Amino acid sequence: MPAIRxxxxxxxxxxxxxxxxxxxxxxxPKPLALLVHLALDGAGGGPVRRDVLLAGFWPDLDDARARxxxxxxxxxxxxxxxxxxxxxxxxxxxxxxxxxxxxxxxxFDMAIARDAPxxxxxxxxxxxxxxxxxxxxxxxxxxx
Numbered sequence: 214m215p216a217i218r219x220x221x222x223x224x225x226x227x228x229x230x231x232x233x234x235x236x237x238x239x240x241x242p243k244p245l246a247l248l249v250h251l252a253l254d255g256a257g258g259g260p261v262r263r264d265v266l267l268a269g270f271w272p273d274l275d276d277a278r279a280r281x282x283x284x285x286x287x288x289x290x291x292x293x294x295x296x297x298x299x300x301x302x303x304x305x306x307x308x309x310x311x312x313x314x315x316x317x318x319x320x321f322d323m324a325i326a327r328d329a330p331x332x333x334x335x336x337x338x339x340x341x342x343x344x345x346x347x348x349x350x351x352x353x354x355x356x357x
Contacts, residue, residue, distance in 0.1 A: 217229050217295075217315065218230070218314070218317070219249065219252055219315065219316040220317050221316060221317055221318040221341055222317050222337055222338040222339050222340070222343070223338045223339030223340070223343050224345075225245065225342060227240050227245060227248070227294075238294070240289070240290070241286075242347050243270060243286055243347055243349070244286040244289045244290045244293075245347075246345075246347040247266065247283075247286050247290065248314075250269070251299075251307060251308065251309050252309060252314065252316045252318075252319065253316075253319075259308060260302060260306035260307065260308040261307055261308065262305060262306050263280070263305045263306060266283055266307060267280065268351060269350060269351050269354035270283070270349075270351075272350070272351040294313070297310060298314055317336045317338075320336055321333050321336045321337060324336065
């Protein structure tokens with residue numbers, strides 16, 4: 214089980230396990246939203262194209278400034294979760310390394326697929342992304 218866990222049922226939290234305890238990791242709102250997007254849209258390690266991320270997260274910036282903002286967000290995330298969780302890719306995409314970060318929503322889907330409703334129910338604490346909002350994203354991403 215990964216030492217870092219992304220909790221998406223209820224309040225969004227990024228937690229790290231230190232021995233027997235868990236503590237929240239400090240992460241800025243937009244990089245956290247980017248991590249959520251990568252975890253859910255890129256489930257299973259699938260890459261997400263950078264131009265898709267730029268249009269969703271920095272719709273009001275020109276291409277150069279949006280790319281700089283994405284690089285800055287990825288730098289911040291790599292400092293928080295480690296470079297192995299968000300490896301640099303040779304193509305124009307971004308992806309989480311498979312198995313690098315645990316996610317309750319992904320584990321929930323996997324439990325449902327395995328026909329393990331008790332396990333899925335134990336993971337469900339509240340609605341997905343309950344009350345979660347990030348300023349400055351596209352209306353489509355906000356609706357997503």
